[in-house]
Amino acid sequence: MRVDIVSIFPEYFAPLDLSLIGKARANGTLRLAVHDLRTWTHDVHRTVDDTPYGGGPGMVMRPEPWGEALDALVPGADGEPEPRLLVPSPVGVRFTQALAHELAAESHLLFACGRYEGIDQRVLDHAATRMRVTEVSLGDYVLFGGEVAVLVILEAVTRLLPGVLGNAGSLDEESHAHGLLEAPMYTKPATWRGHEVPEVLRSGDHGRIARWRRDESLLRTAARRPDMIAALPPRAWTSGTGRP
Numbered sequence: 001m002r003v004d005i006v007s008i009f010p011e012y013f014a015p016l017d018l019s020l021i022g023k024a025r026a027n028g029t030l031r032l033a034v035h036d037l038r039t040w041t042h043d044v045h046r047t048v049d050d051t052p053y054g055g056g057p058g059m060v061m062r063p064e065p066w067g068e069a070l071d072a073l074v075p076g077a078d079g080e081p082e083p084r085l086l087v088p089s090p091v092g093v094r095f096t097q098a099l100a101h102e103l104a105a106e107s108h109l110l111f112a113c114g115r116y117e118g119i120d121q122r123v124l125d126h127a128a129t130r131m132r133v134t135e136v137s138l139g140d141y142v143l144f145g146g147e148v149a150v151l152v153i154l155e156a157v158t159r160l161l162p163g164v165l166g167n168a169g170s171l172d173e174e175s176h177a178h179g180l181l182e183a184p185m186y187t188k189p190a191t192w193r194g195h196e197v198p199e200v201l202r203s204g205d206h207g208r209i210a211r212w213r214r215d216e217s218l219l220r221t222a223a224r225r226p227d228m229i230a231a232l233p234p235r236a237w238t239s240g241t242g243r244p
């Protein structure tokens with residue numbers, strides 16, 4: 001997967017050299033490049049923003065640098081598929097595990113990091129004439145800029161790519177993998193500060209363990225995320241594997 005990120009704070013992405021994303025970059029699973037939007041400015045102050053039409057507080061990101069940046073990063077006639085442009089924004093569609101899986105199937109993601117009051121709408125409108133554009137929200141709150149959201153989205157997507165997670169099986173059992181929250185997890189020692197690991201998990205009875213985990217998962221989801229319970233298919237209540 002090719003990923004391009006455009007930001008006025010490229011240094012925000014230094015963490016992408018670390019850990020499993022760093023390894024994915026080193027082994028070629030992820031071809032990631034970070035670009036400074038100011039590369040595509042031409043004035044001495046390298047201006048990227050201006051006052052909003054219609055008045056109001058704050059500044060808006062100018063369209064010209066973004067237009068030139070996207071022109072430079074979107075392959076022209078060389079046959080490569082158009083990238084999917086992702087714009088982290090409070091007004092976007094909610095980022096979910098399902099969307100992470102959808103993005104993990106893309107060959108080229110292009111992230112545009114807005115700052116100030118956002119990017120001139122015409123940048124997104126023009127981009128939509130030649131590529132898929134998705135504004136993505138992490139939740140109902142506002143950040144200083146899109147950079148932190150890109151780190152979150154990129155981590156959620158990259159870990160789904162083949163070979164990135166050492167134990168791919170964990171993808172199958174984790175929270176949100178099957179519309180439920182994961183059951184509690186335990187490791188040694190069996191007793192810690194007077195707290196015992198549930199006996200069933202030390203029983204070696206895999207059928208009992210699977211049922212216990214399913215039940216705990218349903219209870220935890222019902223308590224914390226009733227919206228997810230409401231979205232479950234009816235068969236989720238009877239399957240013994242913990243998978244709806």
Ligand SMILES: COC(=O)c1ccnc(N)c1
Nearest residue numbers: 088089137138139143145
């Ligand atoms: C500037 O970007 C944001 O404020 C933002 C991005 C993604 N999700 C949000 N909830 C906010």
